[in-house]
Every structure is written in C-alpha cells, then in structure tokens.
Amino acid sequence: MASIAVDRTTTPRIAAVHGARRVLLVVCGIAVFWALWEAYRWIGESLGITWPFAVNAVNMPHIHDMLNALRLPLQPGGPPLIHYEWHWALFTAKEALLGFALGAAIGFGLAVLLANSRIMRQGLLPYIVVSQTVPILAVAPMVVVGLGQKGVSPWIAVSVIAAYLTFFPVAMNTLRGLLSPDRRDLELMRSYAADRRSVLWKLRVPASLPFVFSALKISATACVIGAIIGETPASIQDGLGGAIVNFNQYYSTGPERLWATNIVCAVLGFAFFGAIVLAEKLVLRRAPEHIA
Amino acid sequence: MNDRPAVAIQGLTKQFKAGVTALSGIDLEVQPREFVSLIGPSGCGKSTLLRIIGDLIEPSAGTVEVNGKTAHRARLDHDYGIVFQEAVLYDWRTVSKNIALPLELLRWSKEQRTTRVAELIGLVELEGFEDHHPWQLSGGMQQRVAIARALSFDPALLLMDEPFGALDEMTRERLNLELLRIWEASGSTIVFVTHSIPEAVFLSTRVVVMSARPGRVSAIVEVDLPYPRTARTREEPRFFELVTEVRERLAGSEVAV
Numbered sequence: 001m002a003s004i005a006v007d008r009t010t011t012p013r014i015a016a017v018h019g020a021r022r023v024l025l026v027v028c029g030i031a032v033f034w035a036l037w038e039a040y041r042w043i044g045e046s047l048g049i050t051w052p053f054a055v056n057a058v059n060m061p062h063i064h065d066m067l068n069a070l071r072l073p074l075q076p077g078g079p080p081l082i083h084y085e086w087h088w089a090l091f092t093a094k095e096a097l098l099g100f101a102l103g104a105a106i107g108f109g110l111a112v113l114l115a116n117s118r119i120m121r122q123g124l125l126p127y128i129v130v131s132q133t134v135p136i137l138a139v140a141p142m143v144v145v146g147l148g149q150k151g152v153s154p155w156i157a158v159s160v161i162a163a164y165l166t167f168f169p170v171a172m173n174t175l176r177g178l179l180s181p182d183r184r185d186l187e188l189m190r191s192y193a194a195d196r197r198s199v200l201w202k203l204r205v206p207a208s209l210p211f212v213f214s215a216l217k218i219s220a221t222a223c224v225i226g227a228i229i230g231e232t233p234a235s236i237q238d239g240l241g242g243a244i245v246n247f248n249q250y251y252s253t254g255p256e257r258l259w260a261t262n263i264v265c266a267v268l269g270f271a272f273f274g275a276i277v278l279a280e281k282l283v284l285r286r287a288p289e290h291i292a
Numbered sequence: 293m294n295d296r297p298a299v300a301i302q303g304l305t306k307q308f309k310a311g312v313t314a315l316s317g318i319d320l321e322v323q324p325r326e327f328v329s330l331i332g333p334s335g336c337g338k339s340t341l342l343r344i345i346g347d348l349i350e351p352s353a354g355t356v357e358v359n360g361k362t363a364h365r366a367r368l369d370h371d372y373g374i375v376f377q378e379a380v381l382y383d384w385r386t387v388s389k390n391i392a393l394p395l396e397l398l399r400w401s402k403e404q405r406t407t408r409v410a411e412l413i414g415l416v417e418l419e420g421f422e423d424h425h426p427w428q429l430s431g432g433m434q435q436r437v438a439i440a441r442a443l444s445f446d447p448a449l450l451l452m453d454e455p456f457g458a459l460d461e462m463t464r465e466r467l468n469l470e471l472l473r474i475w476e477a478s479g480s481t482i483v484f485v486t487h488s489i490p491e492a493v494f495l496s497t498r499v500v501v502m503s504a505r506p507g508r509v510s511a512i513v514e515v516d517l518p519y520p521r522t523a524r525t526r527e528e529p530r531f532f533e534l535v536t537e538v539r540e541r542l543a544g545s546e547v548a549v
Contacts (some may be wrong), residue, residue, distance in 0.1 A: 163488070175368055184380045185382070187374075188376075188380050190348055191346055191373075192370065192373045192397050192398075193368045193369075193370060202382075203382070206385075207384075
C-alpha cells in the first residue's frame with residue numbers, strides 16, 4: 001500500500017533541452033533588441049526625428065560599431081579597448097564583491113536583530129528606510145573623504161558605498177523571511193522547549209533563505225551599480241566608473257567607447273546575478289512553489 | 293512505570309481575552325498506558341484542552357499535571373511529543389532530518405540519531421523515503437513522518453490533535469491500525485483529539501465526550517473492546533453499540549443545533 005511520491009528530478013537530457021531553449025531565447029532577445037535599435041536609427045534619420053532626442057550617429061551609434069570599438073586600440077599602437085575594459089571590470093568587480101559581502105552580512109545581521117525584537121523594529125526600521133532615501137551621489141563623497149582621512153584606501157571606500165546599496169534589500173527581505181514561519185511551525189519548536197537560538201537557526205533562518213536569495217539577486221546588480229557610481233566622487237581611474245566619466249568627456253568624438261563600456265558594465269552585473277542564481281540552485285532544495 | 297497519573301487535570305478553566313469561556317470546570321485523569329480520546333462538537337475546546345496539557349497555552353484557572361509535574365515543567369523536560377492536524381514538516385529537511393529534528397535539539401550525537409531514525413522509519417514503514425522531501429510525499433505519509441518525529445525521543449506521553457482529520461477515510465483507517473500497533477510497541481500514553489466517533493471508539497481505552505459553550509466534560513465512555521484490535525473490530529456488534537452510546541452522549545450534550 002505504498003502511497004504515491006512525486007518524483008520531480010529531471011533527466012539530464014530534458015535539462016539539456018531546457019538549457020538549449022533558454023540560450024536560444026536569450027539570443028533571440030538580443031537579436032530583436034538589435035533590430036529595433038537599428039530600425040529606429042534608420043527611420044529616425046530618414047524622417048529627421050528630433051524628439052525626444054535627435055537621431056544620429058552620435059546619439060545612437062550602430063551596435064556593431066560599439067562592439068567593434070572594443071577591438072580597436074585605445075591609443076594608436078596600444079592594446080585594444082577590450083584589454084583595458086577587462087582590467088577596469090576586474091577592479092570594479094573587486095569593489096563590488098567586497099561591497100556585496102559587506103552589505104549582505106550587515107543586512108542579514110540587521111534582519112536578525114530586528115526579527116528578535118518588536119521594539120527594535122519600530123525604533124530602527126524608519127531610519128533604515130530613510131538611509132535609502134538619501135541620494136547615493138550625496139553620500140559617496142562623504143564616505144570617500146571620511147574614510148580617506150582614516151587612511152582607508154579609496155577602493156575600499158567604494159566598497160562601502162556598494163554595501164550601502166546592498167544591505168537594504170537584504171535586510172528587508174531577510175526580515176520578512178525570518179518572520180515567515182507560521183504559528184504551527186513555532187508551536188512545534190515550543191513543544192520541544194527549543195531556545196531562541198535553536199528556533200533561529202533551525203527554523204527562522206532556513207525558512208528565510210528563499211527570501212534572502214531573492215534579495216541577493218537584487219543586491220547582486222545593485223552592488224555593481226554602487227561600485228561604478230562610487231568611483232566617480234572618489235576620482236578612481238582604475239575601474240569602469242572612472243572609464244565612464246572619461247569617455248563621457250570625449251562623447252562627441254567617440255560615442256562608441258562609452259556605449260562599449262556600458263555593455264561591459266551590463267555583462268559584469270549579469271555575471272554577479274548569474275552567480276547568485278547558481279548559488280540558489282545549489283543551496284535551496286525545496287518545493288518549487290516555495291522558492292520566492 | 294509508577295502509578296501516578298500521566299495527566300491529572302483539576303478545575304481547569306480557560307477564558308480567552310474576548311470574554312469567551314472555552315473550557316469550564318474540567319476534571320480529568322489519564323493513567324499511564326491509556327489511550328484517551330477527546331471528542332465533541334466544534335468549539336467545545338478539545339484542541340484548547342490538548343494545548344493546555346502541552347503547555348502551548350496557559351489555563352485561566354485550575355491545575356494541570358503531567359507525570360506528576362506542572363505542564364510547564366513537563367514541556368521543558370520533553371515529557372511529551374505532539375502531532376498536529378497538519379504534519380508541520382519543515383520543507384527544507386528530508387524525511388530523516390525532519391524525524392531527527394527533536395533529537396538535534398536534545399543534542400543527541402550523529403550516530404545515535406542515525407540509529408534512532410532508522411528504527412523509526414521502520415516503525416512507520418517509510419523505508420525508501422528517507423531522503424525525500426515533505427512535498428514529495430502524500431498526506432498520509434507526511435503524517436506518519438510527523439508521528440515518527442513525535443516518538444523519536446521516546447516521550448511517555450503523545451498528544452495528538454486530529455492527526456488524521458485531513459486524510460481520506462481509507463488512509464485514516466489504515467493509519468488507525470498503525471497507530472495502535474505503534475502505541476502497543478512504544479508503551480506510551482496517548483491523548484487523542486478527534487471529531488470522528490468510530491475513530492475514537494476504535495482506538496481508545498476511554499472516550500471523553502465534551503460539550504460546547506462552555507466546553508466541559510459531559511460523559512466518559514469506557515471502551516471494553518479487547519486489544520489487539522483489527523479491521524474486524526469495526527464489524528463487531530459491541531463496536532456498534534459503543535459508537536451508538538458515544539453518539540447519544542454527544543447528542544445529549546448538544547445545546548441546540
């Protein structure tokens with residue numbers, strides 16, 4: 001009289017088909033975007049569209065020109081742009097990664113603190129929300145200068161700015177996840193006379209993980225943005241943020257380089273996002289419908 | 293086993309904040325190794341009574357002793373295991389890990405846990421499902437995991453709050469038989485909440501009939517059917533007589549429907 005158990009493990013063959021279909025969809029997506037971009041450029045130039053912006057080679061370079069710019073040398077006789085982009089991306093990735101780790105840890109700790117006390121929630125939560133309404137562009141110089149006076153190297157100051165953007169979604173979602181166990185889940189723990197620490201680590205934290213991962217996905221891209229923006233007031237020239245400021249100044253003569261750098265930024269953000277998705281797949285083993 | 297009662301309740305009253313009297317003047321003793329069912333209409337406070345015995349909620353007045361201690365002390369001493377209507381399994385844990393949860397909290401070693409979990413898997417007949425997750429199991433299997441978990445640390449008392457209420461009739465009858473087998477094998481005392489009259493009669497040594505608003509004990513029916521009880525027990529004339537008796541006591545206790 002064995003009852004029926006649903007087996008949800010997929011075979012490698014089916015997984016391969018799903019993977020191939022996804023790659024195809026992404027390629028199609030890029031192709032459609034490319035086509036729309038070029039079509040708008042062509043129509044815009046033919047009709048002389050000036051609103052909301054004038055359509056021309058400066059405002060809308062060809063996408064193949066952007067990609068080609070990566071191949072061309074930055075200075076005559078020097079290495080190609082992609083060579084520099086690679087090193088800038090690594091530098092920014094280092095800042096973003098430290099910022100992400102810092103922000104995630106602070107966000108998680110804060111959530112545990114808030115989950116444990118209603119008074120903390122009521123007292124502290126408004127300030128955490130307010131912290132996110134302060135423009136990052138106003139905070140960034142203060143952080144860089146302030147930490148610089150303490151002898152902290154500028155790239156670490158940039159990480160702190162990235163952490164500033166990271167911690168908030170992590171704190172909010174983790175808090176929600178920690179408070180997600182229902183009355184029965186908690187009664188069970190109570191029946192075992194479990195102490196607060198056991199309830200935290202054996203119930204609240206595991207229950208919060210799907211929430212934590214959806215926050216980490218938001219933060220993965222936010223920390224890259226934070227690092228790029230943080231480099232600007234810090235006058236750091238070694239990262240993608242510095243490169244963007246630089247290419248902005250020469251935009252009218254070489255718009256493709258700024259666009260190429262934007263593409264590299266997007267790829268970096270996507271790589272961070274992908275890493276979290278992968279980690280989520282490895283860590284979370286539970287009902288598909290319970291993955292937030 | 294000594295002869296002090298497994299559960300001793302005196303003058304128990306429970307009022308909720310809204311002024312509702314859920315339970316009034318409850319006196320009840322459950323002896324070690326007994327199987328006592330609490331039955332009554334919705335709102336008679338049978339689940340509330342079970343929760344008070346388990347110290348999950350506190351009574352407004354009266355005393356509750358479990359194994360000669362206060363209910364609070366008994367909970368801290370892990371004197372009872374509880375099974376709810378829903379299995380309340382943790383989704384991120386496999387069947388084995390769910391069963392081992394109380395043992396982890398009691399700081400059993402890994403080897404001890406592994407041995408004990410293997411025994412329990414055998415007891416509730418879930419061989420081959422050790423590494424499944426709760427969402428891969430049927431409702432009946434989930435409830436068996438919950439029973440194994442409640443039995444894991446060998447508590448003297450098992451509290452069950454309509455554990456088979458959400459299951460279909462066939463699964464319920466099969467699990468009734470399994471529960472009796474487990475009860476006889478484990479030597480524990482069981483307090484069992486149900487709203488099914490045949491289930492109460494089939495399982496119990498005594499059936500406590502409760503009435504509603506306020507919840508009180510209106511009758512206690514001794515079930516003199518011999519153990520071990522089998523599927524045939526349900527077909528015996530004495531079984532039907534007892535079912536009828538409980539039904540009449542319940543009807544007599546009803547205020548107005």
